[in-house]
Amino acid sequence: MEVPDEVKDWAARCSRCGTCKYTFGQYLPSCPPGQKFRLEGYFPSGRLWIGRGLQEGVLSLEDEDVLERIYTCTACKACDEQCASLPKEHIVEVIEAIRQMVVGAGCLLPAHVVMIESLKKNDNVLDKPKEERGAWAEGLRLKDITKEKADVVYHAGDMLSFDPEIWGAARDAVTLLQQAGVDFGIAGKEETCCGGRAYEIGNMAEFTKYAEHNIEAYNGAGASKVILSCADGYSHMKLLYPKVNAKMNFEVLHIVEYIDQLIKEGKIKFTKEVPMKVTYHDPCHLGRYNGIYEQPRDILNSIPGLELVEMERNREFSWCCGAGAGVKQAYPDFSLWTANERIQEAKATGATALVTSCPWCERNFKDAIKEYGEKIEVYDIAEIARKAI
Amino acid sequence: MELKVKEKVLAELEKIVGADFVSKALPDLYSYSQDMTENEPSWPDFVVMPGSVEEVQGVLRLANREKIPVVPIVGGANIGGLTIPLKGGICLDLKRMDRLIELNDKEMYAILEPGFTFGHLRRYLDKNYPHLTYSYPLSPPYTSVMCNAMLMGMGDMAVSLGMNADMINGLEVVLPTGEVVKIGSCSVSRSWFGRAPLPDIAGMFIGWQGATGVVTKIAVQLWQKPKYVEGATIMTYDMGATFRFMRRMAPMRILDELFIVPYETMKVITTKTTGPFERAPGEPEFAVLTAIAANSEDELKAKAQLRDAIIKEEFKDTKVDVMPSEPTDLPIRGQIDALGGCTWMGTYGPTSRWEEATEKVFQLLDKYKLPRVGFFRPLRQGHFGMWRPIIAFNKSDAEEVDRVRKFMREALTLALDMDHVPYKAPYWEVQEMMKRGDPNWVELLRRVKKMLDPNNIMNPGRYGAPEE
Incomplete structure (x- = not known):
């Protein structure tokens, strides 16, 4: 078994001081699987030690218990944020490298095999027919970038493309772009997965295939910018695509960055009162991965009549929604438990709505609300912004 | 441990604490087999996470009956190899018992469960009693207040006040045979104000590295924060x-x-x-x-x-x-x-x-x-x-x-x-001290250990361990 450099270099560096387990200064839990299952192997430090055990040959990738501890991590990066000494900023890297070892050893979890097979067949991880992609944009008369050039491409991603209950996030996002006079288009049925989930579960070959495809497609469309509402997709395109052997001729922006920019340029003006008390959930891939904390808050604070209140764990201390890195597919109960923890924190602020800027977070919060019988509304930030126009 | 016995013990442990809180999974056992020190690893057979005093009692009664070693652990960051299970058995992880039972701001003490950490304490005091503080050690937040005090660690008030063990007002301990005993003023009154003026039997547990029982509650002194x-x-x-x-x-x-x-x-x-x-x-x-x-x-x-x-x-x-x-x-x-x-x-x-x-x-x-x-x-x-x-x-x-x-x-x-x-001495340092120490001191340690732990189940190989 070949051990990747990331595991060799960093797994042994953790002394298990436990700093990663709390949000420092607040002393609230930071790691969802650790908090849920409590055994050391579910905490970041335990996972790093599993890496060490694999390297020493005393643990095996064929052991289901090893796989469960490695794949209950949502890759939320809270550990990398909290750790104050090495392996700081390398913890998720080690977990991802172990996942690549799992794929190499052919030990992938059944739920993730389904995702990969769906990618191969449908170009999405959700096991949805490819032909249904693009249905979210019906009636909006958007430019088709496979037929004509556009300066900006809006990439909906898997979750927004196939889940009618949250289509509002995408439809309101593009409506805002239309109203701001942006020249943009979509790939519709021809759009494919960003490949990020494949990367997160350790399948580098599938990730690379989609990264190269999307880079080629969006370069071909002549786009200078690719905009996403999906924080995961945004992060994967922005941080991982440059590592692929293909030159990107476009900039990647999340919709909150772009809306914030358009507001500041005077191209979007909020005129209607939105009398709501809301709290904002920082998606991990927008916040901890890319440091985007203030733009969504600036957008919400510029909406007349809206009151934004913060949860105690906000910005870099944000508690994960539980949906990322293949956890929603492989461990749905734990995923919903994680979301419900966040919902309780949101409710404690007195807000009537939880606003986020990632469809995976939105989907998981909505599912948890149903599962746990909670009462709080969930919106994508674009839906709230749209109400103000 | 033989496979059949192991299966029987596993079933009983699951009955006591619930299947979610017993593990014999290799990645868990590996994690608990070692710590950050140079001390050699030694694997446990089970990791068990009780959620209540009754569950601790249940585990200890079973372990005592079956003569299975039990090693209590919370954060595992003691820098002494103290929770490496030298003879295998059960790592009794007390993280789930993390409640603050009472904070008495008049007599300035807090009654805590073992999983209550310095992070928990700092958060609670800052929010609710900002005028109070504790002698916090130079340690990360995910470490147990109880363990630090019981292992005779110290904090930032040690220069004037000494070890945190000196600031223990009282204990609740589950003995290796399963009985629950209260120590200090709490044994004869409702208040946990201190250990005096009673015979101080807390010494049968403080500094023993978990070799004589499992502490399930501790009262620690708080101090006025200087302006x-x-x-x-x-x-x-x-x-x-x-x-x-x-x-x-x-x-x-x-x-x-x-x-x-x-x-x-x-x-x-x-x-x-x-x-x-x-x-x-x-x-x-x-x-x-x-x-x-x-x-x-x-x-x-x-x-x-x-x-x-x-x-x-x-x-x-x-x-x-x-x-x-x-x-x-x-x-x-x-x-x-x-x-x-x-x-x-x-x-x-x-x-x-x-x-x-x-x-x-x-x-x-x-x-x-x-x-x-x-x-x-x-x-x-x-x-x-x-x-x-x-x-x-x-x-x-x-x-x-x-x-x-x-x-x-x-x-x-x-x-x-x-x-x-x-202090926080690994087993080989303890052995050396017992070799060098006053023979009557060593004998008394062994007698106390034998009296409390007749089957030598609690963290074997530490203070008072029988001669091998």
Whole structure:
């Protein structure tokens, strides 16, 4: 078994001081699987030690218990944020490298095999027919970038493309772009997965295939910018695509960055009162991965009549929604438990709505609300912004 | 343990604490088989996480019946290999028992479960009783208040108040045979105000490293937070003057914090590497970190004037630099960019031997190519002190681990020869002390252990272990 450099270099560096387990200064839990299952192997430090055990040959990738501890991590990066000494900023890297070892050893979890097979067949991880992609944009008369050039491409991603209950996030996002006079288009049925989930579960070959495809497609469309509402997709395109052997001729922006920019340029003006008390959930891939904390808050604070209140764990201390890195597919109960923890924190602020800027977070919060019988509304930030126009 | 017995025990454990809180999974057992120290790993058979006193009782009754070793653990960051299950058995992880049972702000104490950490305590006090504080150790937040006190650790008030074990008001302990016993004033009254004036049987549990029972509640003393605090870091260039200054200051009750670190300690922290470092000409030999606490500005000023006057007198023949500094906000995050390994020769002893002991340990560190890192602090106004060379090392480098082990063996001999006694001592240090110690002391330890733990199930191999 070949051990990747990331595991060799960093797994042994953790002394298990436990700093990663709390949000420092607040002393609230930071790691969802650790908090849920409590055994050391579910905490970041335990996972790093599993890496060490694999390297020493005393643990095996064929052991289901090893796989469960490695794949209950949502890759939320809270550990990398909290750790104050090495392996700081390398913890998720080690977990991802172990996942690549799992794929190499052919030990992938059944739920993730389904995702990969769906990618191969449908170009999405959700096991949805490819032909249904693009249905979210019906009636909006958007430019088709496979037929004509556009300066900006809006990439909906898997979750927004196939889940009618949250289509509002995408439809309101593009409506805002239309109203701001942006020249943009979509790939519709021809759009494919960003490949990020494949990367997160350790399948580098599938990730690379989609990264190269999307880079080629969006370069071909002549786009200078690719905009996403999906924080995961945004992060994967922005941080991982440059590592692929293909030159990107476009900039990647999340919709909150772009809306914030358009507001500041005077191209979007909020005129209607939105009398709501809301709290904002920082998606991990927008916040901890890319440091985007203030733009969504600036957008919400510029909406007349809206009151934004913060949860105690906000910005870099944000508690994960539980949906990322293949956890929603492989461990749905734990995923919903994680979301419900966040919902309780949101409710404690007195807000009537939880606003986020990632469809995976939105989907998981909505599912948890149903599962746990909670009462709080969930919106994508674009839906709230749209109400103000 | 035989497979059939193991299966039977597993089924019973699952019945006691629930299947979600028992593990025999290899990745879990691996995690609990070792810690950050150089001590050899040893695998448990099960990890069990009880959620209540009744569940702890159930586990101990089963273990006692089946003669299965039980090792209590919370954070596992004790730097002494204390929770490595030397004889296998059950690692009893008490993290789930993390409630604050009561906070009494009149008598200033808190009753806590073992999983209640320094992070929990700091958060609770800051939010609800900002005028109260605890003697927080220089440790990360995810460490147990109970474990630190029971293992005779110390905190930032140790210079004036001593070990955190001195601040234990009472205990609730599950004995290895399953009975629950209360110790201290709580055994005869509703209040957990203190251990006096009753016979102090807390000593049958404090410092025993979990070899005599499982503490399920502890009452610890809280203290009024001072209104004014001023820090000063004193960079010194002469060991003798540094320790003389420390010995003069400690009994005066002026400084609330006073700890001394060799130059290389500062280098390790500031450069975030493990060294060793060459001390360049003109660089200081020690840093003395001090803090003054006061109730008024006048008191603060008066104490600072006294401190400065003594600095002038004690360092009149040698260079000294004094600079204002922020007192350390505790608990801290892990600071040293180690390579997974950290160990120490943590001892308590007479500060009058520190010049000689420190010279010798520096030579020993040099011999083993290890950096001169350490922490030295007078305790209880100088009645004794904590003398602690500390080593961060590469745990995956067999040669380095071997070097650290050899150093630790020699450092123990040095420490004992210098009349210092290790605290949080790993099993091999305990064995050495029992070999060197008064035979009647050793015999009494064994009798106490045998009385409380007739089947030797609790953390076997530690204090009072029968001769093998």
